Amino acid sequence: MGLEHALGDTALTTTIDSAINWCRKNSLWPMPLGISCCGIEMMAFAMPRFDVARFGAEVFRFSPRQADLLIVAGTTTYKMATVVRKIYDQMPDPKWVIAMGACTSSGGMYRTYSVVQGIDQFLPVDVYVAGCPPRPDNLLHALIMIQEKIQRGESRSTPMTVTAERQEQQLLQIQGINNN
Amino acid sequence: MLTTVIEKLKLHFSNSILDVREFRGETTICVNKADIVKVCTFLRDDESCSFNYCSDVCGADAYAPENRFEVIYNLYSLSYKHRIRLKIFVDESDLHCPSVISVWPGANWPERETYDMFGIIFDGHNDLRRMYMPEEFEYFPLRKDFPMMGVPDSIPLPRK
Numbered sequence: 400m401g402l403e404h405a406l407g408d409t410a411l412t413t414t415i416d417s418a419i420n421w422c423r424k425n426s427l428w429p430m431p432l433g434i435s436c437c438g439i440e441m442m443a444f445a446m447p448r449f450d451v452a453r454f455g456a457e458v459f460r461f462s463p464r465q466a467d468l469l470i471v472a473g474t475t476t477y478k479m480a481t482v483v484r485k486i487y488d489q490m491p492d493p494k495w496v497i498a499m500g501a502c503t504s505s506g507g508m509y510r511t512y513s514v515v516q517g518i519d520q521f522l523p524v525d526v527y528v529a530g531c532p533p534r535p536d537n538l539l540h541a542l543i544m545i546q547e548k549i550q551r552g553e554s555r556s557t558p559m560t561v562t563a564e565r566q567e568q569q570l571l572q573i574q575g576i577n578n579n
Numbered sequence: 580m581l582t583t584v585i586e587k588l589k590l591h592f593s594n595s596i597l598d599v600r601e602f603r604g605e606t607t608i609c610v611n612k613a614d615i616v617k618v619c620t621f622l623r624d625d626e627s628c629s630f631n632y633c634s635d636v637c638g639a640d641a642y643a644p645e646n647r648f649e650v651i652y653n654l655y656s657l658s659y660k661h662r663i664r665l666k667i668f669v670d671e672s673d674l675h676c677p678s679v680i681s682v683w684p685g686a687n688w689p690e691r692e693t694y695d696m697f698g699i700i701f702d703g704h705n706d707l708r709r710m711y712m713p714e715e716f717e718y719f720p721l722r723k724d725f726p727m728m729g730v731p732d733s734i735p736l737p738r739k
Contacts, residue, residue, distance in 0.1 A: 477713070477734040477736065478711075478712075478713055478734075480736050480737060481737055484737035485737075510727075510728065511727060511728070511729070512720055512725070512726070512727065512728055512729025512730075513711070513712075513720070513729070515736065520736055520739070521736045521737045521738070521739055522739070523739070
């Protein structure tokens, strides 16, 4: 937010963090990526019977630029992987990813040359949902887990490589201080 | 009736017909590779054959030293409601065979699919590109010597 740079880790900024996290977790805008049968369960999850509006995530956006939660619902082939990654890259930070179903999480029953054996090979995933396909309740549970994660302030919104680079920079800074 | 179809084919193309098989009521005719377009044109245009619908073109890999690949044409007649299956053999040393898109334009995509999966090259095809696999993919997945989990790193994944 910029405030933390001016004020540091004081009581004021940590309280603001908590309030912002509370706002964020209750208005997640999902980007539905229903690329096979899991998509049907994802639609049920948005419909009145399961009613994701109770958790503030009913605004399904078909433009990645307006979304902050990517639900990958279905078998991801190698050819589709590029598309999934492109959609993820277009989403503004902070963003979270749900890998819905067995195929997305691990390739599932498609142990073949054409299917990526788990989307975590090219995307940072926050929550994996088991099932083939998972029940809408299961997806709601995943959403609640994402909300808890946001509230804890442990959002891993940046890709792993960026985190590694940051750690390296911090390490260099520490070493620089020691040298001085 | 199919018996008249077979009789007519034997009459007109005695040198092109290699074999006629029947299994569980399905008739398969093995045809000489070079004459497939002539046979198909006859089957489409003849009054009592009238195979005006090419329902599928597919391939098969016998993994044999000779005549390794087969190209199979499943034909259907919308007027007489009868079906027939044609088969040609393609050797590994010469993967070319004539395209039938001049007879049935609908054979365009099935032939592309056969090319994508088996690497059989259809001469005369106007758009012989990959169908399912990425353009730069080098292998043919439905061949028997292709590993089921694919060749590692043959399809690039986006960077994490």
